[in-house]
Amino acid sequence: MKRQRGAALLLVLWVLALLSVLLGGLAGWVQLQSRQALWLGQHTRTQLAAQAGIAMVMAQPHWVADGRTVALSFDDARVQVSLRSERGKLYLINAAADDLTRLALACGATPVQAQQWVKALEARRRQGLAPFRVLEEVRQLPGMTQALYSQLLPEITLWSDLDRPDPAFASPLMRKALNLPSRNAEGADPGQVVEIDSRAERPGGYQARLRITVSLSPAEDSAQPYRVVRWQE
Structure with a gap:
């Protein structure tokens, strides 16, 4: 028992x-x-603040798209927004091989890497292949490393109408690489496509960044004054 x-x-x-x-x-x-x-929940609120920053900047009647930062506030978030015209970037569709090479070298490519990716671009043109659908396709080209891609991405575009970047909107790196003159962007025509970079920070260290490329020619059935062509969080 x-x-x-x-x-x-x-x-x-x-x-x-x-x-x-x-x-x-x-x-x-x-x-x-x-x-x-x-x-x-906090991250979502911070992302919404970044989106609000974009809406507030686009609602302003006058802005300069040369990369300068505009400080804003939304609710309890601090928001910094910058706009940059795609006309200040190198247009991949018809940029000269020499300009592509010089930009790649300025972004840290070795001479061999620069030659590889420029030759790949020229081969696409000669073969009549369809243009890139998204910028991320550049990552697949020969000679492209992640480090080089990260440096090149802010300097190249699929939405420009210029053979060479407009110096008024070009970055310091671009102006130096292509030996472009320095020009004031105020009063210059930014074109129809701009990139918007919005960074939001809220108490507690919550941060969010949103980068979008927009066309200022909206769709016919859209109430927004712009149309998003690229979205990156």
Whole structure:
């Protein structure tokens, strides 16, 4: 009888220990889910602040698309927005090989890498291949590394009507690489396509960045004054 009671007691203790472990794990899981939900909610609010920054800048009657930063506030977020005309970038569709090479070298490419990716671009043109649909396709070209791609991406475009970048909207790196003159962007025509970079920061260290390229020629059935052609978070 005593043996049975002892065995029953051990069984009860074992079950209690197992339940405590399970409850501890459940409590940890609940805490983790709560933290994730809190982070997601705060991150979503920060992203919305970045989107609001874009809307506020686009609603202004006058802005200069040369990359200068505009400081704004939305709710409890600090927002910094910059606009840059695509006319200040190198147009991949018909840019000269020499300009492409010089830009690649300025972005850190070796002479061999620059030659490889420029030859690949020229081969596409000679073969009559369809133009790039998205800028990310450039990453697949020969000679392209992630480091080079990251440096080139802000300087190239699929939405320009110029053979060479407009110096008024070109970055310092572009002006130096192509030996472009320095010009004031105020009063210059930014064209129909601009890139908007919006960064939002809220109390608690929550940050969000949104980069979009928009056409100022909206779709016929759209209420927005612009049309998004590229979106990157």
